[in-house]
Amino acid sequence: MSSESLASYKAQLKANRLGLWLFFASESFMFGGLLAARFYLWGNTRPDLDQLLGLIVTSILLLSSFFMNRAESAIAHDDRKTFLNSLLITAALGLLFLVGVVGFEWQGHLKPWDGVYGAVLFGMTGLHALHVFSGVIIILLIWNRGRKGGFSAERHWGVEACAIYWHFVDVVWVFFYPALYLLGLPVS
Amino acid sequence: MTVLSLGIVRGLAAQIVGTALGMGLVVLVRVLMGLHAWEAEPATVVGAMLGTIFFMIGVGSMNDWFRWARGEATPIHHGPPEGRPSWTRYFGVDYSHKVIGIQYGVTAILLLLTGGALASIFRVELAEAGRQFLDPAVFNTMIGMHGWGMIISILLGIAAFANYLIPLLIGASDMAFPRLNSWAFWLNVPAALVFLTSMFVGGWDTGWTAYPPLSARAPLGMQLYFVAVFFFGISSIVGALNLIATILLLRAPGMSLFRMPIFAWGVLATSIIALTATQLIALSFIMVMMQRLLGMGFFDPAQGGNPILFQHLFWFYSHPAVYIFVLPGLGVISEILPVFCRKPLFGYKWVALSSIAIALAGFLVWAHHMFTSGMASFLRVPFMFSTLLVAVPTGVKFFSWVATIWGGKLTFPTPMLFVLGALSVFLIGGLSGPPNGIVTTDLFLHDTYWIVGHFHATMFGGFVFPFFAAMYYWFPKLTGRMYNERLGQLHFWLMTPAFWIQSLGQMRVGLLGMRRRIVDYDPALGIEGGQLAVTIAGLVIGLSVLIMLVNLVYSARRGRVAERNPWNSRSPEWQIPSPVPEVNYPDGLQVIGEPYDYGLPDSRYVNLQVAAAGE
Ligand SMILES: [Cu+2]
Numbered sequence: 001m002s003s004e005s006l007a008s009y010k011a012q013l014k015a016n017r018l019g020l021w022l023f024f025a026s027e028s029f030m031f032g033g034l035l036a037a038r039f040y041l042w043g044n045t046r047p048d049l050d051q052l053l054g055l056i057v058t059s060i061l062l063l064s065s066f067f068m069n070r071a072e073s074a075i076a077h078d079d080r081k082t083f084l085n086s087l088l089i090t091a092a093l094g095l096l097f098l099v100g101v102v103g104f105e106w107q108g109h110l111k112p113w114d115g116v117y118g119a120v121l122f123g124m125t126g127l128h129a130l131h132v133f134s135g136v137i138i139i140l141l142i143w144n145r146g147r148k149g150g151f152s153a154e155r156h157w158g159v160e161a162c163a164i165y166w167h168f169v170d171v172v173w174v175f176f177y178p179a180l181y182l183l184g185l186p187v188s
Numbered sequence: 189m190t191v192l193s194l195g196i197v198r199g200l201a202a203q204i205v206g207t208a209l210g211m212g213l214v215v216l217v218r219v220l221m222g223l224h225a226w227e228a229e230p231a232t233v234v235g236a237m238l239g240t241i242f243f244m245i246g247v248g249s250m251n252d253w254f255r256w257a258r259g260e261a262t263p264i265h266h267g268p269p270e271g272r273p274s275w276t277r278y279f280g281v282d283y284s285h286k287v288i289g290i291q292y293g294v295t296a297i298l299l300l301l302t303g304g305a306l307a308s309i310f311r312v313e314l315a316e317a318g319r320q321f322l323d324p325a326v327f328n329t330m331i332g333m334h335g336w337g338m339i340i341s342i343l344l345g346i347a348a349f350a351n352y353l354i355p356l357l358i359g360a361s362d363m364a365f366p367r368l369n370s371w372a373f374w375l376n377v378p379a380a381l382v383f384l385t386s387m388f389v390g391g392w393d394t395g396w397t398a399y400p401p402l403s404a405r406a407p408l409g410m411q412l413y414f415v416a417v418f419f420f421g422i423s424s425i426v427g428a429l430n431l432i433a434t435i436l437l438l439r440a441p442g443m444s445l446f447r448m449p450i451f452a453w454g455v456l457a458t459s460i461i462a463l464t465a466t467q468l469i470a471l472s473f474i475m476v477m478m479q480r481l482l483g484m485g486f487f488d489p490a491q492g493g494n495p496i497l498f499q500h501l502f503w504f505y506s507h508p509a510v511y512i513f514v515l516p517g518l519g520v521i522s523e524i525l526p527v528f529c530r531k532p533l534f535g536y537k538w539v540a541l542s543s544i545a546i547a548l549a550g551f552l553v554w555a556h557h558m559f560t561s562g563m564a565s566f567l568r569v570p571f572m573f574s575t576l577l578v579a580v581p582t583g584v585k586f587f588s589w590v591a592t593i594w595g596g597k598l599t600f601p602t603p604m605l606f607v608l609g610a611l612s613v614f615l616i617g618g619l620s621g622p623p624n625g626i627v628t629t630d631l632f633l634h635d636t637y638w639i640v641g642h643f644h645a646t647m648f649g650g651f652v653f654p655f656f657a658a659m660y661y662w663f664p665k666l667t668g669r670m671y672n673e674r675l676g677q678l679h680f681w682l683m684t685p686a687f688w689i690q691s692l693g694q695m696r697v698g699l700l701g702m703r704r705r706i707v708d709y710d711p712a713l714g715i716e717g718g719q720l721a722v723t724i725a726g727l728v729i730g731l732s733v734l735i736m737l738v739n740l741v742y743s744a745r746r747g748r749v750a751e752r753n754p755w756n757s758r759s760p761e762w763q764i765p766s767p768v769p770e771v772n773y774p775d776g777l778q779v780i781g782e783p784y785d786y787g788l789p790d791s792r793y794v795n796l797q798v799a800a801a802g803e
Contacts (some may be wrong), residue, residue: 015364015365015437018364018432018433018436018437019429019433022429022432022463024431025464026425026463026466026467027467028464029464029468030467030470030471033471033473033501037475037486037501040497041492043484054417071582112478112482113483113484113491115485115492116485116491116492116493118484119479119484119486119491120486122484123296123475123478123484123486141257144257144569144720145257145259150259157359158256159313165751182562188500
């Protein structure tokens, strides 16, 4: 690799990083809009959801961020084995989160057409789950490239972007979880 | 060369396949779930969405990303496609910001003509009292289509100039993300087709604002409208992201933020709004869409929902959207005015920061559209004050323009005429604004033609006139030829007085009791004369725009060859050949002075021989 192409890679890296954070700024407005809708429509109440389930899926997602971080620092140290394994664990935890939300929470007594409680619950968890799902797909694409020898300690923007995206989706849930499960008085 | 080598043909074919596939998918799922097979709404929505995605794949705008995912190298190809005539690059994926700028521009003009044609039709209907030839539902669909057709045309028109000019003005070789740039453009094409199709599947009779509960039970066309606006919105967000990154990171050496061309400030401010606020209109439309599809009761009072929430979400975008439309146009005014006054732009820093101030203040004013909506009444006064606050930075711009003109050596070619026309029209729009922002007067003005007159003046003064000024001004840059000056002057002298009549006429019939969004009115209002005048003025405006198009199309082929710097501008894009070669500034570009020091002897803005001077 010539030094010039590394310089242009670094310039593009700077732009990529800014672009990704601008994308998050944009997405924050959408998630913020959903939160605003939640407080507008639910006020100081919330549906009576399964607290244990909420706690479990939240823990799973937070744990997944740890493994995502491990994957990123592994590739930064050219440790390909840990990198690939951690990616797979992250994806598996992400899928587990989706199973918890879609397979259990969505199968409860509340349905999308059950008043504003159903509508907001499915709206918020649905759009968030869509992001988690896209994150899993991206992780698997990165894993597939990494498996074939892609990425290196010097050049792994794809991994970095995937990791920050995953953390972002995680942080969104940190706001959504209390808004859905904890704040306000439960009504059944 | 086969016709399938054109990206757009492949894209359209793929869109048809994708739409059919999406519809089939819904039928399949419904059969598997034991429901009756055909339900128009979900089939149409999924079909339209999958069709759009298929278009994007078919046109080839995602090839590089697929290659990347497979681990292949994806070098960017510069220049026209190999083995094919160079005009074909305009009909497929091309990463040059100049090509994408022109793609945006042509699409914008096509939508402008569509929106204009619709307006001409319903204006004829309104020319006299009594129903002539339009069914009320068709009339309502047409006014909504006119509104959104024009909104999208404006967004694409801004993108056209921003894409073509920003890299040139800031001395960059291209945008920060060329692939994303092309992707953002092409998304508009399938979205526009979905949008136009909505007219033929029942239309949507809500007007452009699509308020529930009406939009929750409007015909099927409503759903296609939601899908289309959703994709237009994504394109707008992605384009804004690209422009912000480009302006912040790719400026030439020596170009500090306060030595940027003022147009770049306008585009930066606009992009900040488009990047963020657009999410909220997309969200509000998706929520109505889901209410219709799944019975999710966000806005349905029977389910505990609240339609006023929709208005909050909708206006959180749609008020700042007005600033998205006008800030680049106001930037064009500030950009061109010094050239034809041969004087520095007055108060450059204040003008630059006023754009940012308008953008930020614009986030705090949305509920002035809701004074009559039944929202909590304690919100009215704070939103009134924040709204009136916007007049301050807008006033800064106006004073700067007047002070720039003051004592200048003015010349009046067509671009300058349109800049002055913009000032006169924007003044009408600006002065008629505060009465709508003040609660007491707005309670009477709301939903009347006064509002229609006000915002058309704002749009024409803030976007259309500056946009036309920019078209004439940079036409020699784009084509290397001059437009016909006499036809340009004719365009201006037809359009400007006609617009004054239209705008003031709309306000007058509004004050006399003409309401928005109705196909007919009571002759006893005494507004038939005014309505006729508005219709005639509107048709004259349409005619004048056609004259411009004839002028530009003809001149692009047969016009006089333009000299290198016909306006004697200091801006770097005029120091290089026209049309701009594939590489913008082969010898680099360095900023060594202030951008608008017209009339100051020995002042220079840029040095284009950086490489030759040995850096
Ligand atoms: Cu407004």
